[in-house]
Amino acid sequence: MIYNYRLNSDRRLERNNIGTDGDFLYLLQPSKEEIGRLTERFGFPFDYLSGILDNYEKARIEGDDKGNQLLLMQYPMMSDTGEIKTYPCSIVNTSSGVVIFALNADFELPGLKDVSFERERFAHQMTYHLLFDIEARYEKHLAEFRQRRQKIEKSIMKSTKNDQLLDMIAMQASLIYFEDAVSNNLSVLTRYAEYLRTHSQDGFAERIFDIQIAADQSHAETRIQLKLMENLRDLFSNIVSNNLNIVMKIMTSATFVLGIPAIIVGFYGMNVPLPKQEWGNMWWLILVGIILICGWVSVLLHKRDMM
Incomplete structure (x- = not known):
């Protein structure tokens, strides 16, 4: 689709009828036929615009x-997989002064309608705003990455799940x-700054050059x-492994401690005569003995950092 804009009497952009006569042409997911019409209209190579069809x-x-000039840049955008990938876009300064901006994905244009342009410097000013917006998108996503990384760093110490790893x-x-x-x-x-100088x-x-510094x-x-x-x-993998080792250590120690009552109860549950078997308080004695032995073993394991 070709969107046509022209400068009005207030030197601001306004939508014109669909076509190729205007000061600024915005191509959104253009077909090869539309690209062909523009290349024939302005006389620049077909690959100036067809390059955006290759991600x-x-x-x-x-x-x-x-006198036509191409700046093919790469801009960031969220992909279907949840990753932020980069895609090509073309900025063509034609010899007739018309600026063409083309890309093959959804892209919200910066607030160009509120900008007052100078007709003599329109091509330069429009190119600057487009380049500045592309660079600003990188800075925005980098700031988001920084916040996400800091959030992961805060929660990583207690994590044994894969959510943070996938992120x-x-x-x-x-x-x-x-x-x-x-x-x-x-x-x-x-190279563009050197050419302009x-x-x-x-x-x-x-x-x-200011945009170049920001890009650097x-x-x-x-x-x-x-x-x-x-x-x-790497730290996450080590922490997850260490957390799992701690869990396994606790589970092993707990299994060892809980095995003590099973041994004692199993011993006195045998269907053979045993000492004090007929004593009425023997059940309480066994219970107290189990508690004392389990408590002593637990304290011993804790002192040796095994529980």
Whole structure:
């Protein structure tokens, strides 16, 4: 689907009729026919937009001899499996000044309708807002990962279940996607900033450099969190094993202590003559003896840290 926006008299975006005549074109899950119409209309290569159809497409920057420029970035999004994966999106600055933003998954556009654009700098400003929003999404998810990891750290000491482990596996998988995607995005932003310093005179390169710094920080934090998650998984495995060992130790000790009454009662339950068998208070004597012996054994096991 192609959504067409144009700048109104207040220099703000407003929806136009569906088509290819506008200042900003938003392609959401486009078909190959729609991509073909746009590539023919603006004269840039077909793969500028078709790359978004491959979820494993890597970030890159390209340009052609007609003045069209592609920024293919990777943005984070929740997948059907519960992991946060990264998907490609295309930002095409056409030679005619039209900006095209295309992706193959649901994506809520940032609050662009409230932004006042300058028509002469519209392409640069729109590109900046889109790149900034993509980077902000990484920072948001990284903050969520940090909170989830801290929550796991607080509950991990008492856990013998798999819930935390499954959550850690999902987070670690997401961080692996993040590390690759942020690294690729950072490379594109670096090359784009270098290109702008050579070809742009309106200070736009410095704004892209700010996003580049934020992306570099996100990349560093992603690597740190990934390392922490690896250590946390190892710690979790050790803690779970230790907790299970403690449970087994307690169960073994309890079984040993509870076996004492069974032996004594079984001994006096034999169908043969036994000492004091006919004494009326023998039952109480056996009960007291069982309690004393079990108590003494329990104290002995506790002192030796076996219970």
